Amino acid sequence: MLSIRRRLLIQLAWVAFVLAAVMYILGGNIARNTLTASHDQLLLSSARIISERVYSSEAGTVVDIPPSALSMLAEISDNRLLYRITVNQTVVVGVADLPANTATTLESGRGHVETARYKAAPIRLATLQKTVALEDGYAIVEINLGQPLSAQAEIIDAAARRTALLSVGIFILAALLGALAINQALQPLRRISEAVSRRGPRDLRQITHPVPKELEPIIGAINHFLERLSDSLRKTETFISEAAHHIRTPLATMRMQVDLAMTKPMESETQQELLKIKKSIDHSSRVTGQMLDHAMVSYRSERAKRKPIDLSTIIGRLYQSFATTAELRDIDFHLHCQPSLSLRGDPVLIETALRNLVDNALKYTATEGEVEVSAVQDGEEIVVAVSNIGINPVQPLQTLTERFTRGSNSDGVVGSGLGLTIVSEVAQSHGGSLRQFNQGEMIVYELRFAMH
Amino acid sequence: MRFLLVEDNVELGNAITERLGLEGHIVDWATTLGEANTFITSTQYQVALIDMTLPDGDGKTLLQTLRRSGEPAQSETPIIILTARSTVSDRVDSLDSGADDYLVKPFEFEELLARCRAVIRRKQGRVQNAAQFGDLSFDAQTASLWIGDVPISLRNRERRLMEAFFDAPGRTLSKQHLHDRLFSFDDDASDNAIEVYVARLRKKLGQSDVTIETQRGVGYRLVTR
Numbered sequence: 314m315l316s317i318r319r320r321l322l323i324q325l326a327w328v329a330f331v332l333a334a335v336m337y338i339l340g341g342n343i344a345r346n347t348l349t350a351s352h353d354q355l356l357l358s359s360a361r362i363i364s365e366r367v368y369s370s371e372a373g374t375v376v377d378i379p380p381s382a383l384s385m386l387a388e389i390s391d392n393r394l395l396y397r398i399t400v401n402q403t404v405v406v407g408v409a410d411l412p413a414n415t416a417t418t419l420e421s422g423r424g425h426v427e428t429a430r431y432k433a434a435p436i437r438l439a440t441l442q443k444t445v446a447l448e449d450g451y452a453i454v455e456i457n458l459g460q461p462l463s464a465q466a467e468i469i470d471a472a473a474r475r476t477a478l479l480s481v482g483i484f485i486l487a488a489l490l491g492a493l494a495i496n497q498a499l500q501p502l503r504r505i506s507e508a509v510s511r512r513g514p515r516d517l518r519q520i521t522h523p524v525p526k527e528l529e530p531i532i533g534a535i536n537h538f539l540e541r542l543s544d545s546l547r548k549t550e551t552f553i554s555e556a557a558h559h560i561r562t563p564l565a566t567m568r569m570q571v572d573l574a575m576t577k578p579m580e581s582e583t584q585q586e587l588l589k590i591k592k593s594i595d596h597s598s599r600v601t602g603q604m605l606d607h608a609m610v611s612y613r614s615e616r617a618k619r620k621p622i623d624l625s626t627i628i629g630r631l632y633q634s635f636a637t638t639a640e641l642r643d644i645d646f647h648l649h650c651q652p653s654l655s656l657r658g659d660p661v662l663i664e665t666a667l668r669n670l671v672d673n674a675l676k677y678t679a680t681e682g683e684v685e686v687s688a689v690q691d692g693e694e695i696v697v698a699v700s701n702i703g704i705n706p707v708q709p710l711q712t713l714t715e716r717f718t719r720g721s722n723s724d725g726v727v728g729s730g731l732g733l734t735i736v737s738e739v740a741q742s743h744g745g746s747l748r749q750f751n752q753g754e755m756i757v758y759e760l761r762f763a764m765h
Numbered sequence: 766m767r768f769l770l771v772e773d774n775v776e777l778g779n780a781i782t783e784r785l786g787l788e789g790h791i792v793d794w795a796t797t798l799g800e801a802n803t804f805i806t807s808t809q810y811q812v813a814l815i816d817m818t819l820p821d822g823d824g825k826t827l828l829q830t831l832r833r834s835g836e837p838a839q840s841e842t843p844i845i846i847l848t849a850r851s852t853v854s855d856r857v858d859s860l861d862s863g864a865d866d867y868l869v870k871p872f873e874f875e876e877l878l879a880r881c882r883a884v885i886r887r888k889q890g891r892v893q894n895a896a897q898f899g900d901l902s903f904d905a906q907t908a909s910l911w912i913g914d915v916p917i918s919l920r921n922r923e924r925r926l927m928e929a930f931f932d933a934p935g936r937t938l939s940k941q942h943l944h945d946r947l948f949s950f951d952d953d954a955s956d957n958a959i960e961v962y963v964a965r966l967r968k969k970l971g972q973s974d975v976t977i978e979t980q981r982g983v984g985y986r987l988v989t990r
Contacts, residue, residue, distance in 0.1 A: 569777060576787055
């Protein structure tokens, strides 16, 4: 669909064109009419001057044409001037075959001008009849004065050329002014679209830019839509959290009941079955937890709430909460954390990433293995590394960070395959990086963040 | 140990109560905040396990009631939050409200016990009701071992081994018995695993006048030198 701007421009150009064309036609007409009228007046006044110079003499009726009478007509064009003077229908002087006047009646002293043809060329022909007192009584003197129209045409052409130039000029000016006006009028629209396009996909704040009255209903509708959208997003979040709650509680019950059942004497087959159930429950609960984490990471990383984070405290707290888990499996769990490390970011995301990293390391370390967490400052960067002696060789990181991909070392270990995806997404949203490498027999996962 | 369990889910509450009972613990189980408030005014608990979402309110209010109590025995009660919400903010929130630890549902019973031991250890330091043998004192509740006044740190399986010996000091325990005490059914333990742990424990008892004696072909027993 055409943009509003283009539509308006095309429409305005049409209007300007029509106006320029009308001006051209009207201008031409006015020029022609004015010229014709003044030419006619000239012809008639010359005829009138001539009519006053008709008198009787010894030689009969004499017409004494004063040069001044014709000089004005010569100004219009050097073209020849045609005249005929008749007295009582007898040609006294001039071009005898000049066409006759077509007007039926002519009042004495009042002239008439018309277009006639003489030798196939159009001429403007003025006719004036006058009753003159001659010696032998009153006579009707008729003066015909003609000048070819080609003389007029030249002047009209010149005038038309000027009008055309003027029309084109006015068209261009109107189009330019129109474009400027459209730009000006569309300014608020552009401001809104710029402001909206600068937003992240999760930014659902209302549009509060001042807008012209005409746009208010649209903006109102958009704001209403945004409100509904963010409301439904909020509901989704609550839903995820509620769903987690409602899935985890029965899982916890099952888990506890299986634990309980396993304390009772039973056949070894039954015990095997119970073990399988226990593993499935653990799997479901990890998947639930990581899906919740992942949903939260996707949600929050777009919102970019950055504030200073006390990383050392977060890591200390994290270490504390995992210490019991490590102790249960007799894993040597160490922490080397430089005090008062800080960076800018979303503390919830950073903690989620680190928790998943440590959880992964503990999960893929054999009983009595070793896991080490370290955090140090390296130039302008903070490096957090979690290393463990893995059960099996490392996998390419890229495969591991894809959703629901689990490493091949996951045999017999409960996992969802979302853990490293979460970590790498958090790293990306903070402009950091996740790297994996071997150091001796340790597998190291290293997160780097810029400090500022 | 005496536990206060505040959990509104009947099945889960039942299972936890029964499982803790098997370990010889006493559990007072409340399903509402109101009930829990009655319990805490009448008895002292070694550990309180509190579910966050309760029918008549937030588990946090109980936490605050306990922490603000004028009775030190109450305000010092170690508290572990049981929660089905696993987000970081929920965890941090519960720790900020004064909980000592949290456990996300579902959890392993072993982990619950381990966390209980850890919070009690952190809260009370030196314990009063430790069992004595020679110059050793061992507190099964917190899995703390001392040689005289020197605390010895034990790992999970070393602790379980010590527990077994302290349950029957001076008596010979068969390898099979010790194996059952140390490893659960799903642990994949080798045949000489018991020798390995006994050797480790002997090393830690180096300065003590107590040692673990091998009864060839029968088992082991704890004896004073």
